[in-house]
Amino acid sequence: MFAPVTSKPDLVAQEHEILALWRERRTFARLRAQNAGGPRWSFLDGPITANNPMGVHHAWGRTYKDVFQRFHAMRGEDQRWQNGFDCQGLWVEVNVERDLGFTSKRDIEEHGIAEFVRLCKQRVLTFAARQTEQSIRLGYWMDWNDPDELLRLRDLLGADPAAEATLAGPRGPVTDRVEMLVGRLGMPELGGSYFTFSNENNDLIWGFLAECHRRGWLYKGHDTMPWCARCGTGISQHEMTEGYADRTDPGLTVRFPLLDRPGEALLVWTTTPWTLTSNVAAAVGPGLRYVKVRQGDSIFWLGRGTVQQALVGPFEILDDRAGSELVGWRYRGPFDELPAVRAGFAAGGAGGAPYEHVVVAWDQVGEDEGTGIVHIAPGCGAEDFALGKSLGLPMLAPLDEGGTFIDGFGFLAGRDVRDSAEPVVEHLKHHGLFYRLEPIVHRYPHCWRCGTPLVFRLVDEWFVSMGPVYDVPRDQLTRQQVDASLRYQIMEVVDGIRWLPSFGYERELDWLLNMHDWMISKKRYWGLALPIYDCAACGSFDVVSGREELRARAVEGWEQLEGHTSHRPYVDAVRIACRACGAPVGRIPDVGNPWLDAGIVPFSTLHYREDPAYWQEWFPADFVTESFPGQFRNWFYSMLAMSTVLRREAPFRTIFGYATLFGEDGRPMHKSWGNAIEFDEAAERMGVDVMRWMYAKARPDDNILFGWHAADEARRELLVLWNVYAFFVTYARLAGWSPGVEAVSPPTPSQVAGRPPLDRWILSRLAGLAARVEDRLANYDPDSAASVISGFIDELSTWYLRRNRKRFSRPDDPADRDAAFATLHLTLAGLVRVLAPLLPFLTEAMHQNLVVAVGLPAPESVHLTRWPAPELAALRDPALEDATGLAQRAVDLVRTLRSQAGLRTRQPLARLWIALPGVAHPDLDALLEVIADEVNVKDVVRIDDESELVERRVKPLLPKIGRKLGGAIPAVMAAARAGAFEILADGSVSLAGVVLAPDEVELLVSPRPGTAVAHDDGLVVVIDTELTDALRAEGDAREIQRAVQDLRREAGLDLADRIDLCLDLGPAATAVGPYLDAVATETLADSVTSGPLPAGWSQAGVKISGGEVAVALRRAAPGGQPEAAHG
RNA sequence: GGGGGAGUAGCUCAGCGGUUAGAGCAGGCGUCUUAUACACGCCACGUCGAAGGUUCGAAUCCUUCCUCCCCUACCA
Incomplete structure (x- = not known):
């Protein structure tokens, strides 16, 4: 017997019950065992940053991941089920700093790097545990670590990283030092999620970098890079994605007095006053015109095209010259008295001779902004650096890592660059160099992590070369050219990948073509220790390929690393002998760009090094998916680059990208805007199946607007399904019906041949549904799968069930009633399986009751069943589906007609006529009865010739005749609309003095007003609107019946309660x-x-x-009537 | 700054040369229903961002402009 089902389910409570059920029955473990050894489907999880609780935007992607994994599991495919956590990098550092109240790198160093790194690890474990719990709540099936164990490990790490501890692994307990256990997470002996801080991950990145070095692609660059003063690190081009924001800066115009032209000065504009301290040149456009102007006592030089924007007040033009004539003029710099400037100029530029401020030519100079004369500080700007380098200018670098002016910069020394604008301006005013200051709003790069405006700083960083860009189309490149350029090799790999949506392919290629070399170093603490050994003695550098090599080559400090993971500070203690000169050399202090950590995952998690056979089996991944904004230059890129270097092949076959999640108001979720919804809150208020349904229905390449109203809409849809299920269970219980064994064996067409056409129809639709959804999911098209399912639920509820409702509540034909139950049971049980990947909880609840509770010999979880399409395929009957579709349309037409005629459906009508030209189906008569019943008509008369019921119209086909008729068209169309045409014997049509051939017009039929409606297939329906007294009386009886039913509900009676009825009918x-x-x-x-x-x-x-009629009722005394209760 | 996309009903969007511009949601009216949750029917003259142009015909193609979004960038 089925358990009773409420029509108002508490979905959230039910989800918690299902979670407990899965835990108790170890359902996921059984699924894995069941599929072990099956054909492989390799999914590679993009690691989620374990730094905060997960948000509803993560839940979107994780729903996709779970849907596809569950779907492939239902096809019997073996999978790895490994989740990943991204662990290293600035994300975590910034939060740990915040927790500790730190504001600079000095705070970290004073606190101790070892302790800081340990806190970073602990934070990762904290949020890995948290995200694990949340993911489980989402119904995301993965080989999860026990969150409590992760927290225990975190606490042990905090107490004593060197202590021994034991973890339960799939192959038995594993004992090691706590720190090393943390480093071994995700390895086969421990199972569970992979962590990018793992020993294996870091070690394989060393191998990758060593390979880059072996090919000569790794180098140290000396350049001005965008730099975050707060984080104390360079920002690579890859990280600039979300880094630009509008910012107000001082737009400062200053005077550079000319040494050889007394009383005259250059006017120079800048938005970064601090860089004036390091000015070495003023650049003019050689092709631009420059003018000398007088303003009061002052004489200035500036670009002719800039005088309106740059000058304040009246002026007089005294001279006009080409920019090239200004080149070589000497001027006095704004900060010449600073020791650092004097020293730098005395040392000179590339030539070594003492240097003076001078005007130089630069073809990049424009007149859109500023004065047409550009202040050049090669130590403070990327383009300035390039220019300075080409001209051999001296370079002044005023800032340290923390963005503080270094010694030698006089009154500015020790001052934070972010607070330097005002003193610089004061200094200029004091020295008579100030001209003008007004705020300017412009796009300016900011730190993607902490939001601090970046400065440009002269630094040494490490790069992986992407190789040359050739000035020819890709298909004209030679083999040698491609072999010499990593970027083109990656492009070749990209060609072999299926990108969804397809524009991803173009975008990735575009990025690859335009990207700069990959800056992989970060002057930070928590991250991959770059295995680069830069010898100060001889200037050569070496890259160590792994921890084993380091051990073998260590000449000192190994004992300090022993027992620790290869992180700072312990790894910094090790020195090796320089291969070139033999001197002991230590590691550079830099850590790695975090995308290295995620990019190596196709190798590290698939045991590339330790188990090549396993790697061969699972590489490349069949599928990866992430939100695409930003990932083209991050995870996608780093995986592609690393796989190309190591194997020159694609690490994944299909990549599925999806857009961005916003609040319901279309803006990014923001706590202070009131549109943010936390994952936990969403899960416990709307339920995760509702969330999953929203995600599944969203178009992946459109942004999703997530909110409570959208959730209500999704929930309503699920409740339609639930109500069908509740209806079924309620009546099956009333009737005492239970499914037989045949309910779980694939039904054959002959088994259902005796059932009414609508039964066979819904089963055919079900079979089609299973096939269609399989096709959609196999092609990574989840939204289309969801909408197909949506349509099915709708027709199950509003057509099948609505039409057959009475069959479930009438005992007069038990065979038919049982057929109805069996059909609906089979349909629901099958639908639940099709829906299981999308809605794991709702479907499990239904499966438990529909199948498991009644003792059917079937899997104890819907997620242990196989995809139902094959076993249902034989039930498909396209001809029956077509015929039924026709009946559905006919019903719609009759409803429209009744509505137009003011005849409610409750009022029976004598007859309707229906024309079905050319339709023949063995079930047609039965379907006509369905129509009659549905629209409450006594008699349905089929006619063959509808000509008397309709009028003809002609529709000229404009695309065909447009060119030919030209200006005559308006008249022709008017005639067609007015019906002023004649159909000639050969089928051509004459109208408005023109004859159109048969293939130039379309002949249509339309209803004569007030009688009938024609449909596109030539389906025509007419109703008899005449009412006899008998029909009226029957309609009245139905009206009374309706009133009684309403009254029953008002009186709060149960479905099966019997009543005494009293009617005051009057005349x-x-x-x-x-x-x-x-x-x-x-x-x-x-x-x-x-x-x-x-x-x-x-x-x-x-x-x-x-x-007017009055009715009254009361609940009948029990036992007053011997007949058994039936609905 | 460069490149791309989009501006259509209150909201989300479809239509992308064919004369009467559609759908879903929200709203209004009605119908059906002891599955009370729905569903169905009817209701939209909206300057199709603005102005020009091409055409027999423009939301659709072209030009200019306005607004927004995305990608991209070393601009002072």
């Missing part, structure tokens, strides 16, 4: 009398009496055609 009594038996049956009335209504009964009035 209508005679006419309605013959139909009262039927009313009694439908309303479960044991007795029907007439006359004045008894006091104390529930009462109501109802209008019928014959006047």
